[in-house]
Amino acid sequence: xxxxxxxxxxxxxxxxxxxxxxxxxxxxxxxxxxxxxxxxxxxxxxxxxxxxxxxxxxxxxxxxxxxxxxxxxxxxxxxxxxxxxxxxxxxxxxxxxxxxxxxxxxxxxxxxxxxxxxxxxxxxxxxxxxxxxxxxxxxxxxxxxxxxxxxxxxxxxxxxxxxxxxxxxxxxxxxxxxxxxxxxxxxxxxxxxxxxxxxxxxxxxxxxxxxxxxxxxxxxxxxxxxxxxxxxxxxxxxxxxxxxxxxxxxxxxxxxxxxxxxxxxxxxxxxxxxxxxxxxxxxxxxxxxxxxxxxxxxxxxxxxxxxxxxxxxxxxxxxxxxxxxxxxxxxxxxxxxxxxxxxxxxxxxxxxxxxxxxxxxxxxxxxxxxxxxxxxxxxxxxxxxxxxxxxxxxxxxxxxxxxxxxxxxxxxxxxxxxxxxxxxxxxxxxxxxxxxxxxxxxxxxxxxxxxxxxxxxxxxxxxxxxxxxxxxxxxxxxxxxxxxxxxxxxxxxxxxxxxxxxxxxxxxxxxxxxxxxxxxxxxxxx
Amino acid sequence: xxxxxxxxxxxxxxxxxxxxxxxxxxxxxxxxxxxxxxxxxxxxxxxxxxxxxxxxxxxxxxxxxxxxxxxxxxxxxxxxxxxxxxxxxxxxxxxxxxxxxxxxxxxxxxxxxxxxxxxxxxxxxxxxxxxxxxxxxxxxxxxxxxxxxxxxxxxxxxxxxxxxxxxxxxxxxxxxxxxxxxxxxxxxxxxxxxxxxxxxxxxxxxxxxxxxxxxxxxxxxxxxxxxxxxxxxxxxxxxxxxxxxxxxxxxxxxxxxxxxxxxxxxxxxxxxxxxxxxxxxxxxxxxxxxxxxxxxxxxxxxxxxxxxxxxxxxxxxxxxxxxxxxxxxxxxxxxxxxxxxxxxxxxxxxxxxxxxxxxxxxxxxxxxxxxxxxxxxxxxxxxxx
Ligand SMILES: Cc1cc2nc3c(=O)[nH]c(=O)nc-3n(C[C@H](O)[C@H](O)[C@H](O)COP(=O)(O)OP(=O)(O)OC[C@H]3O[C@@H](n4cnc5c(N)ncnc54)[C@H](O)[C@@H]3O)c2cc1C
Numbered sequence: 001x002x003x004x005x006x007x008x009x010x011x012x013x014x015x016x017x018x019x020x021x022x023x024x025x026x027x028x029x030x031x032x033x034x035x036x037x038x039x040x041x042x043x044x045x046x047x048x049x050x051x052x053x054x055x056x057x058x059x060x061x062x063x064x065x066x067x068x069x070x071x072x073x074x075x076x077x078x079x080x081x082x083x084x085x086x087x088x089x090x091x092x093x094x095x096x097x098x099x100x101x102x103x104x105x106x107x108x109x110x111x112x113x114x115x116x117x118x119x120x121x122x123x124x125x126x127x128x129x130x131x132x133x134x135x136x137x138x139x140x141x142x143x144x145x146x147x148x149x150x151x152x153x154x155x156x157x158x159x160x161x162x163x164x165x166x167x168x169x170x171x172x173x174x175x176x177x178x179x180x181x182x183x184x185x186x187x188x189x190x191x192x193x194x195x196x197x198x199x200x201x202x203x204x205x206x207x208x209x210x211x212x213x214x215x216x217x218x219x220x221x222x223x224x225x226x227x228x229x230x231x232x233x234x235x236x237x238x239x240x241x242x243x244x245x246x247x248x249x250x251x252x253x254x255x256x257x258x259x260x261x262x263x264x265x266x267x268x269x270x271x272x273x274x275x276x277x278x279x280x281x282x283x284x285x286x287x288x289x290x291x292x293x294x295x296x297x298x299x300x301x302x303x304x305x306x307x308x309x310x311x312x313x314x315x316x317x318x319x320x321x322x323x324x325x326x327x328x329x330x331x332x333x334x335x336x337x338x339x340x341x342x343x344x345x346x347x348x349x350x351x352x353x354x355x356x357x358x359x360x361x362x363x364x365x366x367x368x369x370x371x372x373x374x375x376x377x378x379x380x381x382x383x384x385x386x387x388x389x390x391x392x393x394x395x396x397x398x399x400x401x402x403x404x405x406x407x408x409x410x411x412x413x414x415x416x417x418x419x420x421x422x423x424x425x426x427x428x429x430x431x432x433x434x435x436x437x438x439x440x441x442x443x444x445x446x447x448x449x450x451x452x453x454x455x456x457x458x459x460x461x462x463x464x465x466x467x468x469x470x471x472x473x474x475x476x477x478x479x480x481x482x483x484x485x486x487x488x489x490x491x492x493x494x495x496x497x498x499x500x501x502x503x504x505x506x507x508x509x510x511x512x513x514x515x516x517x518x519x520x521x522x523x524x525x526x
Numbered sequence: 527x528x529x530x531x532x533x534x535x536x537x538x539x540x541x542x543x544x545x546x547x548x549x550x551x552x553x554x555x556x557x558x559x560x561x562x563x564x565x566x567x568x569x570x571x572x573x574x575x576x577x578x579x580x581x582x583x584x585x586x587x588x589x590x591x592x593x594x595x596x597x598x599x600x601x602x603x604x605x606x607x608x609x610x611x612x613x614x615x616x617x618x619x620x621x622x623x624x625x626x627x628x629x630x631x632x633x634x635x636x637x638x639x640x641x642x643x644x645x646x647x648x649x650x651x652x653x654x655x656x657x658x659x660x661x662x663x664x665x666x667x668x669x670x671x672x673x674x675x676x677x678x679x680x681x682x683x684x685x686x687x688x689x690x691x692x693x694x695x696x697x698x699x700x701x702x703x704x705x706x707x708x709x710x711x712x713x714x715x716x717x718x719x720x721x722x723x724x725x726x727x728x729x730x731x732x733x734x735x736x737x738x739x740x741x742x743x744x745x746x747x748x749x750x751x752x753x754x755x756x757x758x759x760x761x762x763x764x765x766x767x768x769x770x771x772x773x774x775x776x777x778x779x780x781x782x783x784x785x786x787x788x789x790x791x792x793x794x795x796x797x798x799x800x801x802x803x804x805x806x807x808x809x810x811x812x813x814x815x816x817x818x819x820x821x822x823x824x825x826x827x828x829x830x831x832x833x834x835x836x837x838x839x840x841x842x843x844x845x846x847x848x849x850x851x852x853x854x855x856x857x858x859x860x861x862x863x864x865x866x867x868x869x870x871x872x873x874x875x876x877x878x879x880x881x882x883x884x885x886x887x888x889x890x891x892x893x894x895x896x897x898x899x900x901x902x903x904x905x906x907x908x909x910x911x
Contacts, residue, residue: 002902007743008784009906013800059820108800115744115786115828116797117905125800133803280795386773398672401773404603407679419566419678419690427565430572430671433773438751438822470798474820477750477810482803492765492808494780496743496855501835504629505584505884511892512834514900524582524625 006497008118014483015120015137019045019099021338022124022138024106024275026050028324029311030144031089032331033338034098037142040339044098045136047126049105049473050174051079060384060439061473062272063148063170066163067247068262070177076103076129082176104128108470109141109279111304116280122306125470125482132479140306140338143276144331147290147312150268151443152186152368153390155378156241157263161248165195165266172202180262184208184251186238187368188216190318191290192266196225199264206230207260210253212237212371217364218318237371238263240378267368268361268446269321272313276302278468281309285461287362288355289315291446292465298349299337300330306341310334317355326353362453362460369450382451383444385437392432393448394455399433414456423452425466435466438474499523532715533559533687535872536707537722538694538730540564541571542670542858543851544722545677545688546865549600551872552686559716560681561709563693567674569724571858573796573827575747575767575779576673578859579610579665581630583837584880588863590635590664596862601683602676605669605772610662613645613652613763613812620658623763627660636663649761651753653814659763667760667769670858677861694723696733702846704734718872722851725788725830731850736842738850739833739890741903742788746798746826747779748805750819764812766805776816778809785905788828798824829855833890833897839867840887841875850887 003009021037023030026048034046049062054074057065072078080102084091094100108125110116122141127133149164156162163171165185172178183204185196188211196206208231209222215234216222222232233253242250242257251258271293277283281302282295293315300308310330312320320326329352336347373382373390381387386399395409396417414423425448428434434448435441449463471480491497499517500508502524509516535551537544540562551558562568578593580586596604614620627637640659646652648661678688696708697719706713721730728740752774759770768778781804802824810817832838832854839851851868853860867877898904 001904002900003906004785004902006782007902007906008782008799008801009902011782108802110797110799113797114789114794115826116784116795116799117786118784118799123800125803135800280797398603399773402603402605407602419688421565421691424565427675430567431675436823438820440822469823469825471802471821471824474751474822476818476820477806478817480748480803480806480821481810482800482807484804484807488782488804492781492804494762494765494767496745496783496831496835498831498835501855502582502626504582504632505881508834508836508884510889512889513892514833514894514897522625524622524629 006491006493011118011487012485013120013123013135014485016134017045018137019043020138020342021140021142021335022136023142023144025144025146025311026087026090027144027146027311027327029327029331031087031093032328033142033144033310033335034093036332036335037338038096038098040335041344042339042342045101046093046098047101047104047106050083051076051103053129056474059474060443062442063167064151064164064265064443065167065171067160068163068168068179069171070179073175073177079175083174086174101128105473106275107473107475109275109307111279111307113280113304127473127475127479133475133482135482139342140308142308142310142334142338143313144311145272145275145313147269147316148272148442149265150270150365150446152265152267153373153380153382153447154238154240154376155380156243158381158384159241159243159247161261162263163265165192165264166269168262168264169195169198172199172204178202178204181205182207182260183262183264184210184258184260185264185266186210187266188218188222188232190218190221191269191316191321193218193221193225194321195266196230200228208233208258210236210238212368268365269316270446271316274468274472276307276309276313277465278470278472279304279307281307283465286315287360287461288317288358290317290361300334301337308334308338315355317358319353365446366450366454366460369447370454373447373451374454382447383434383437385439386433388432388434390451393428393434393451396428396431398431414452422458422462422464423456424464425449425452428452429466440472440474441466497523530712530714532706533557535718535720536561536714536716537720538707539723540566540688540690541569541722541724542674542677542861543853543864544720545674545681546861547720547722547851547868548681548686549677550866550869552681552684554869554873556873558681558686559714560688561692561694561707561714562688562690565690566678566688567671570827570829571674572670573825574670574858575777576667576670576769576858577767578667579662580856580860581626581633583856583860584882584884585860585863585867586633588866588879589860592862593666593668600676600680602679604673604676606666607759608666609758610665610760610762611645611648611659611758612662613649613659613761614657615655615764615811616657619763623660630662630664637661648757650756651813651815655811655814665760669771694730702844704845704848718847718849720849720851720868720872725828727830727850727852731842734845734848736850738838738852738887739893739897740852741785741831741898742828743783743785743831744826744828745779745783746801746805746824747777748802748821748824750776750816751822753816753819764808766808766812776809776813776819778805780808781805785903786828787905796826796828798826831855833893833901837864837885838887839864839871839882839885841871842887
């Protein structure tokens with residue numbers, strides 16, 4: 001068979017390790033998955049991006065850290081030790097001989113599928129401080145990447161001190177490095193209030209819970225907090241912040257101000273599906289699982305064979321947030337299915353807890369965005385990286401740096417602007433740049449979804465997901481440079497390297513045949 | 527019967543080729559309807575390098591003439607910026623890139639040779655490894671997303687229509703005429719049909735017994751976070767094509783492609799692969815002072831390719847009212863000119879500003895039936911370990 005020398009056919013992907021089971025994320029689900037897979041006899045690697053390098057945290061990756069990382073976060077060794085203290089079950093895995101890699105981020109998963117066929121199997125791109133980027137191959141991959149917080153714009157939300165509720169809980173709990181003392185939390189759902197509890201246990205004072213709805217979403221948890229002196233303020237949304245050089249010093253509501261050094265975004269806990277969706281796994285909107293989640297079978301397998309999801313990235317609901325045992329059992333179930341798939345055990349798929357029917361989460365998120373973003377009294381960026389406001393998003397305005405006169409979209413509906421079909425956040429992103437920056441849309445994605453749904457009066461889930469692309473963690477060009485098959489360098493061309501593509505039109509044969517290629521013409525590269 | 531409103535000309539495909547064709551038709555007052563199975567520019571037209579320097583093409587002169595006026599003609603920004611600097615890091619690269627300059631000069635365009643210091647003066651992110659360079663006083667680049675939407679908006683402003691999320695599935699015919707296109711949402715009558723469906727062009731034409739030999743391949747690009755603007759954004763070389771965007775990001779591609787089967791349904795994944803690391807490596811060599819810049823995305827796009835890699839712009843026999851346009855991987859930059867040529871093929875049966883004879887379909891009349899296999903263009907699918 002002839003091989004096109006300049007195609008990937010026959011090129012080797014440099015693989016640093018080949019393991020049986022790769023687990024990504026060392027939270028309750030990931031740790032349980034790794035333990036179970038190891039016990040089942042598999043050769044296991046467990047990676048976790050924490051401790052995240054300080055400069056990467058500065059880009060709001062993978063959480064909205066809001067500049068409240070304590071200085072000790074710069075000391076990576078201390079952070080690693082601290083992490084192990086916080087997660088004794090991780091130490092146990094180390095001792096069992098599992099290849100545990102902390103400070104190692106997975107930036108991409110690759111699996112053969114329509115339009116891609118040259119992967120040698122399931123491949124994960126990993127990166128750490130010492131080695132930079134490298135590839136590992138795994139027979140089974142369990143993604144347990146957890147959750148992140150939905151961003152919510154209000155004037156001042158780009159200042160240090162506005163951070164995600166789960167981000168704050170991670171800083172306080174895992175890193176022991178939360179640089180805040182008095183916090184107000186926005187949102188009163190179970191995820192927000194459980195984070196508030198954790199923070200209080202870690203010594204952070206939670207002054208108030210602010211909720212735009214008329215009553216708290218999780219009344220029992222709210223009552224519990226109230227008993228501990230937390231004020232529950234309903235029917236209010238942030239209007240701005242007070243600040244000094246160190247960031248937030250207070251939160252401004254309609255008719256009052258609250259002293260605080262941190263405002264915690266707790267209006268939505270979002271399954272962290274970036275790796276899965278970028279890999280090509282099908283994801284759909286599920287109200288009861290808190291947003292877009294991967295479509296899974298009984299063995300928690302995504303639509304990509306051998307890639308499974310467990311824990312929060314497979315769906316978040318109140319009972320699961322309250323009790324890590326649910327995530328653990330998902331991790332174990334995924335590991336059992338992985339073991340079965342590689343012939344190491346025979347387990348019937350477990351019956352896993354499924355979420356009860358939840359109140360309309362889409363409506364709740366839209367209400368928050370209306371009360372806070374749409375009704376804001378000043379213009380502020382919804383996309384912080386590219387500084388795009390809600391108005392600019394909804395009018396699909398060309399970015400400011402083009403210095404163009406307005407495109408007369410003020411009076412048009414989004415359908416008139418974007419064409420038939422539900423407004424597509426990717427199309428909006430391409431035209432306004434909202435979501436295109438270094439934080440990779442982590443801070444604005446769900447807000448933009450809600451804004452578009454509000455504007456067109458659609459259910460939240462009717463607005464398509466803005467796609468994720470690898471690398472789902474930003475990395476420098478130097479670090480991104482991974483080992484490469486020398487055969488790739490030998491045939492490298494800027495385009496396809498076809499023998500006749502760039503021959504000037506006055507010099508090509510009147511009839512094209514493959515046989516005629518025997519006569520060489522000077523190859524021009526694009 | 528269908529309740530849909532047909533059009534004088536129906537164009538299949540809302541990529542740059544179909545949209546530009548429809549723009550020029552609408553501009554000439556023709557009633558035109560574009561049918562796109564996804565959103566406009568969702569495929570290669572929104573995923574390319576934005577390069578506009580096709581010195582080898584009979585449409586080159588028109589490409590160069592039109593780009594500087596496109597913002598004005600369309601009424602919306604394309605982010606077109608003229609000129610380009612091509613940097614060679616080795617004598618071999620310099621020889622290769624020099625041939626393009628010969629072709630352009632032959633057609634009356636100018637280019638300067640640059641020594642390493644001149645390159646570094648003009649390209650602040652370049653480094654000590656420069657061998658030499660060329661400054662092209664032609665070519666340039668535009669923003670694909672903005673250009674696609676500018677075409678679509680310009681069509682709308684001229685009374686044309688672009689319908690998204692409509693998939694063409696077949697045709698109705700009467701004698702030597704195509705009378706309507708069938709879609710998943712009913713049929714649309716037409717007096718003339720343009721097929722400009724990218725990699726799907728061949729499959730759709732086959733439904734009309736027209737053989738347009740084509741195979742599809744995936745190519746990939748990466749983009750970094752924004753960096754301070756260089757005086758000229760159209761910088762490439764070292765085996766890469768691409769540009770610094772007007773926002774400051776470095777967007778580059780190059781290297782091996784993969785032959786794939788094109789699937790019928792829209793919206794499927796357009797994966798990128800670890801080739802991003804190979805592109806990153808070469809970009810850090812091309813612009814060493816940007817080595818610290820973070821890669822924030824990569825993407826893949828599916829490219830239509832004819833056996834010789836050259837466009838097909840033709841009125842295929844035996845049909846009296848059919849025009850086909852496939853750009854074979856060089857379609858973004860050429861789109862102002864290719865659309866104008868296709869629009870003329872529709873209305874006049876011939877193009878009055880360029881010699882399209884080298885782009886006719888009958889150049890493949892003696893093509894070996896197993897050409898794809900002979901050229902190694904079949905999907906490998908055979909994973910190599
Ligand atoms: C990574 C990459 C880099 C590139 N770099 C450059 C560059 O720098 N310069 C350059 O000039 N070119 C470049 N190209 C090539 C260029 O993008 C393409 O040649 C060009 O976009 C082709 O445009 P098109 O409109 O013909 O096809 P497409 O963009 O593929 O559009 C075809 C459209 O038809 C629609 N369609 C298909 N079937 C149907 C159906 N049955 N019903 C309805 N609609 C249908 C599709 O959804 C699609 O939107 C690059 C391409 C890629 C992928």
